[in-house]
Every structure is written in C-alpha cells, then in structure tokens.
Amino acid sequence: MARIWPIGGGKGGTGKSFLAGNLGVLLARNGFKTLLIDADLGAPNLHTIIGLSYPAKGLSDFIHKRVETLQETVLQTPIPNLFLISGARNRLDASNLAYEQKMKMLRAILRLSYDYILLDLGAGTSFNTIDFFTLVDSGIFVCCPEFTSVENLYRLIHSVCLRKIRQILKVQHFQELAEKAEARNQDATINRPGYFLDTLKEIDPEKGEIIERTLQAFQFRLVINQLRKQDHPEIGRLVCKLVAKHLRLNLQWIGNVGYDDLVHGGFFAREPFVEKYPFSRAAMDLKAITKDILGMSHEHKRVANSTHMNTDAVSGSVSL
Amino acid sequence: MMRLTEENFYRLLEVDVDASPFEIVGAYKDMKYLYGEDSLASYSFFSGEERREILAKLDEAYSTLMDEEKRSRYDRSLMERDTLQEGARSPRDRKTFRCVSGSKYGTSSAPLKIRNELKDIVASNPVIQEILSYDVLSGEDLKKIREALGISLELIGEITKVRLIYLRAIEEDEFNRAPSRMFLRSFLKSYAQSIGLDAATVVTRYLKRIHD
Numbered sequence: 410m411a412r413i414w415p416i417g418g419g420k421g422g423t424g425k426s427f428l429a430g431n432l433g434v435l436l437a438r439n440g441f442k443t444l445l446i447d448a449d450l451g452a453p454n455l456h457t458i459i460g461l462s463y464p465a466k467g468l469s470d471f472i473h474k475r476v477e478t479l480q481e482t483v484l485q486t487p488i489p490n491l492f493l494i495s496g497a498r499n500r501l502d503a504s505n506l507a508y509e510q511k512m513k514m515l516r517a518i519l520r521l522s523y524d525y526i527l528l529d530l531g532a533g534t535s536f537n538t539i540d541f542f543t544l545v546d547s548g549i550f551v552c553c554p555e556f557t558s559v560e561n562l563y564r565l566i567h568s569v570c571l572r573k574i575r576q577i578l579k580v581q582h583f584q585e586l587a588e589k590a591e592a593r594n595q596d597a598t599i600n601r602p603g604y605f606l607d608t609l610k611e612i613d614p615e616k617g618e619i620i621e622r623t624l625q626a627f628q629f630r631l632v633i634n635q636l637r638k639q640d641h642p643e644i645g646r647l648v649c650k651l652v653a654k655h656l657r658l659n660l661q662w663i664g665n666v667g668y669d670d671l672v673h674g675g676f677f678a679r680e681p682f683v684e685k686y687p688f689s690r691a692a693m694d695l696k697a698i699t700k701d702i703l704g705m706s707h708e709h710k711r712v713a714n715s716t717h718m719n720t721d722a723v724s725g726s727v728s729l
Numbered sequence: 730m731m732r733l734t735e736e737n738f739y740r741l742l743e744v745d746v747d748a749s750p751f752e753i754v755g756a757y758k759d760m761k762y763l764y765g766e767d768s769l770a771s772y773s774f775f776s777g778e779e780r781r782e783i784l785a786k787l788d789e790a791y792s793t794l795m796d797e798e799k800r801s802r803y804d805r806s807l808m809e810r811d812t813l814q815e816g817a818r819s820p821r822d823r824k825t826f827r828c829v830s831g832s833k834y835g836t837s838s839a840p841l842k843i844r845n846e847l848k849d850i851v852a853s854n855p856v857i858q859e860i861l862s863y864d865v866l867s868g869e870d871l872k873k874i875r876e877a878l879g880i881s882l883e884l885i886g887e888i889t890k891v892r893l894i895y896l897r898a899i900e901e902d903e904f905n906r907a908p909s910r911m912f913l914r915s916f917l918k919s920y921a922q923s924i925g926l927d928a929a930t931v932v933t934r935y936l937k938r939i940h941d
Contacts, residue, residue: 554769556772556773559769559770559773560772563772563774641769641770644769644770647762647771650763651763651770651774655733655774
C-alpha cells in the first residue's frame with residue numbers, strides 16, 4: 410500500500426509545489442515508484458516544477474468522468490519511477506470540489522499502486538485542503554520563517570486539529586462528553602484542544618485517552634523553507650513544541666531548506682531543481698529531508714538493492 | 730494536566746523540581762524566547778491576553794524559583810497540595826553542575842554562555858549581593874556564593890582548567906597551597922570569572938586579608 414503524504418502550508422508561496430516536486434524526484438531516483446498529484450485545484454503548477462509544459466491529461470479528466478479510473482490520468486515523466494497526475498487541465502472552478510467528488514478522488518488515490526504518493530495541496534484552510542490531511546492521517550507542512558507564513562501555518566494546523574476532533578467526537582458518539590467539558594469550564598472548548606482534552610480526561614479518562622491517542626496517531630512533519638542565515642535555525646523545533654503542548658498533535662520537524670538564489674534560476678530552466686543543481690545548498694537540504702522521510706527503515710533497505718541508486722551515485726546525480 | 734498558566738512553576742519552566750539556579754535561568758530564557766511578544770515561533774498562536782498571562786506567570790515562576798526562601802515556601806505549598814514529592818525540596822538536594830559536556834551547552838563556547846547566564850543570577854540573588862557588599866572576602870564567602878549558584882567545584886575546574894586542589898585551597902583560605910602568590914591571584918581570577926563575578930573586585934577583596 411502506498412505511503413501517502415499530503416503537502417500543505419496555509420500560505421501561498423511557501424514552496425509546497427517546489428518541495429513536492431523535488432521530493433518526488435529524489436524518491437524516484439532512489440528506486441521508489443512515486444506519484445505526484447497536483448491537488449492544488451485552484452492554482453496547479455507542479456507539472457512546471459518537474460519540467461512538463463503541456464500535460465496531455467490530468468485530474469479534471471477523472472473528476473469530470475472523461476476517464477473511468479484515476480490511473481488513466483497518470484503521466485510518465487522524464488524521470489524513471491516518477492509519475493504525475495497533473496492539475497493543469499482543471500477547469501477554473503475546480504477548486505470548489507463537492508464533498509462527494511473529493512471522497513471519490515480520495516478513494517481512487519488509495520487504490521493506486523505506488524510506493525509513495527505526494528499530494529501537492531493548495532494554500533488556505535478550505536475543506537479541500539484540510540480533508541486530505543485528516544483522511545490519510547499524515548502530512549507535511551511547509552512554512553517559511555516569516556510572520557505571515559507562521560500565522561497561516563498555525564491556522565491550517567489548528568483547522569486540521571479541530572476537524573479531526575469533531576470527526577472523532579462524531580464517530581465515537583462523544584458529543585455529550587464534549588458538552589459536559591464545556592459546561593465544567595467555558596475555556597474547555599475544542600478551539601483550545603489541549604485544555605479541552607485535559608478537561609475531557611478529568612470527566613472520563615478512558616474516552617479522553619481515546620481522543621488523545623487518535624490525535625497522536627497523526628504522522629505530521631514540518632519543513633522550514635527558505636531559511637536565511639539570520640533566521641533562528643531551530644524555529645521548526647519550537648513550532649513543533651507549541652503544537653504538541655497546546656494542540657496535542659504529533660508534529661515532527663524534519664529539517665530546513667536553506668534560502669538559495671539558484672532556486673529562482675532553476676524555475677527558468679524548467680527542469681527539477683535537484684536535477685539541475687544537485688549539489689546546491691537547497692538540494693542538499695532536500696536530500697537530507699528525503700532521507701528522513703525514508704526513515705532509514707526497512708523501506709530504506711530496498712534502496713541498497715536498487716540499481717537506480719548505484720547508477721546515480723556514479724553519474725553524480727541526485728541520489729541520497 | 731492543566732492549562733499552561735495553571736501549571737506549577739517547575740512544569741511551566743519545564744525543569745525538574747531539583748533544578749539548579751543555572752538550569753532555571755536557561756529554562757526561563759528559552760521560555761521567554763518561545764512565548765515573548767516578538768517570538769516568531771509562537772506568533773498568532775495565542776491571543777494578546779493569553780500571551781500576557783503566560784509571560785506574567787513565567788516572570789512569577791522565575792522570581793520565585795530564583796529566590797531560595799521563596800522557593801522553599803513555594804515547594805512547601807506544593808507538598809501540602811500533594812503536587813510535589815517529599816525529598817525534592819531541600820536546597821542541599823538540588824543539582825549542582827558536575828560536567829559541562831553533555832549539557833545543553835556542550836559546545837566550545839559553553840563556559841562563556843554559562844558565565845553570561847550566571848551574571849544574571851549573581852545580580853538578582855540577594856544572598857550573593859550581600860556577600861559581595863563586604864569589603865573583605867574569605868574563601869568561605871566564595872564557597873557560599875558558589876553554592877548559592879548551584880555550581881560544583883568540579884565544574885569550575887572543568888571550565889577554568891585549574892586543578893581542584895588549588896580551587897579547594899581558595900575556598901579553605903589555604904593560601905600557601907598555591908605554587909606562588911602570582912598563581913594564587915591567577916587561580917582566583919579564573920574562579921571568579923567562571924561563576925560570573927567581577928574578577929578584579931574578588932581578587933582585590935580576597936587578597937586584602939593576606940596583605941593586611
């Protein structure tokens with residue numbers, strides 16, 4: 410079964426597509442069959458990041474039933490093992506998907522057979538974005554070390570957290586318990602998850618534990634992008650600390666991608682950044698992050714046997 | 730667990746109940762950085778009112794835990810409420826630093842960082858300030874200051890590279906144990922600097938007794 414990583418960040422321009430595209434390239438180059446899905450339904454451009462100018466088919470063909478299966482919309486990219494479902498051909502009103510369309514798409518994604526599926530999500534906190542995080546219980550958040558970006562990141566994470574708590578309360582039939590918590594203390598609302606959970610646990614430890622465990626099961630990662638020399642290098646750690654303490658979500662900071670002027674130049678080259686500048690500062694950071702995603706676990710052992718890795722190492726390309 | 734501002738001071742600062750003043754200073758600075766008005770990491774996470782509440786609580790925690798008397802009273806009140814285990818309250822049980830390496834400041838600039846933070850404690854600790862007001866300082870006075878800071882002689886040795894035998898000699902007023910008066914002056918200076926004291930003042934006031 411594919412490991413699915415939705416990638417979002419709240420604010421536009423934080424580098425979600427850049428991260429998705431380049432992580433996809435790195436995973437593929439290391440022998441993992443990887444699918445990129447441009448789920449930024451309003452402003453798709455993942456195809457450009459990986460150097461495909463005119464995708465012949467895309468997500469909209471599936472959404473509007475021009476093809477039967479999602480697999481039929483998959484494009485082969487110039488990079489072995491890397492595939493794309495483009496959003497380039499989406500209609501301009503495609504950003505407002507009906508809930509049923511979204512669920513249909515998600516079910517279809519879950520049926521796809523890949524090692525990794527990276528979903529490039531749009532900015533903002535619409536249900537389109539939030540639902541991708543809550544339904545697969547994982548995700549990578551991208552944030553720049555700027556006040557506006559941090560503000561939107563927290564807004565997104567908070568929205569994901571609230572949506573998930575609401576879902577748990579509904580599925581487990583705990584709404585009455587939530588009302589009791591709020592009646593006991595007016596501050597214990599789901600808008601303040603930490604306080605809310607503590608109060609729930611005081612009233613009913615077992616049910617409180619169930620909710621907390623479900624929230625903790627999320628596999629969230631954080632990447633700080635465009636980090637400059639003057640920025641605090643551990644801002645990611647501090648963000649994760651706050652989220653764990655006050656929202657009870659398991660958010661792990663997996664690294665920084667340093668600000669790199671070459672990134673801008675890479676966009677003009679219209680080929681994946683990590684391929685164009687494999688030894689640049691940002692590319693090296695992306696490789697370190699990919700390593701973390703792979704986790705050096707049993708999955709990574711596959712890499713050792715991969716002919717791709719050996720080939721790329723010799724050619725000086727983008728292997729980890 | 731409670732809301733942040735309702736947590737006890739130790740949990741609020743994320744330190745152990747036997748934390749040394751040095752650890753408390755470090756934790757307080759970390760927390761101020763995280764929850765401060767200008768903090769990027771917590772920007773927009775709290776309302777203005779929540780942030781003010783947290784900061785006020787952090788200040789209260791810091792001023793209480795850095796004052797031995799207030800801290801003992803606070804510990805007693807926690808024990809009465811059964812939120813602090815018996816045995817962790819005694820100042821003599823509190824941690825002293827035996828080794829720099831392995832601590833959060835386990836880097837080449839560690840001694841400098843420690844010194845800078847200790848200066849803050851020295852300036853705010855009334856016991857130390859009283860001792861420093863004396864015209865003449867004894868080894869016993871220096872030992873009291875060191876213990877108030879929660880620092881072991883071994884740590885000073887590690888920072889200053891001065892052998893323990895000479896550091897003990899300073900605290901025991903055994904002036905003749907040092908190879909020479911010049912060495913004694915040098916060891917004394919290193920000792921004072923390592924714990925955030927003004928070296929010139931300490932050397933002058935300590936050596937005054939020998940000269941007298």
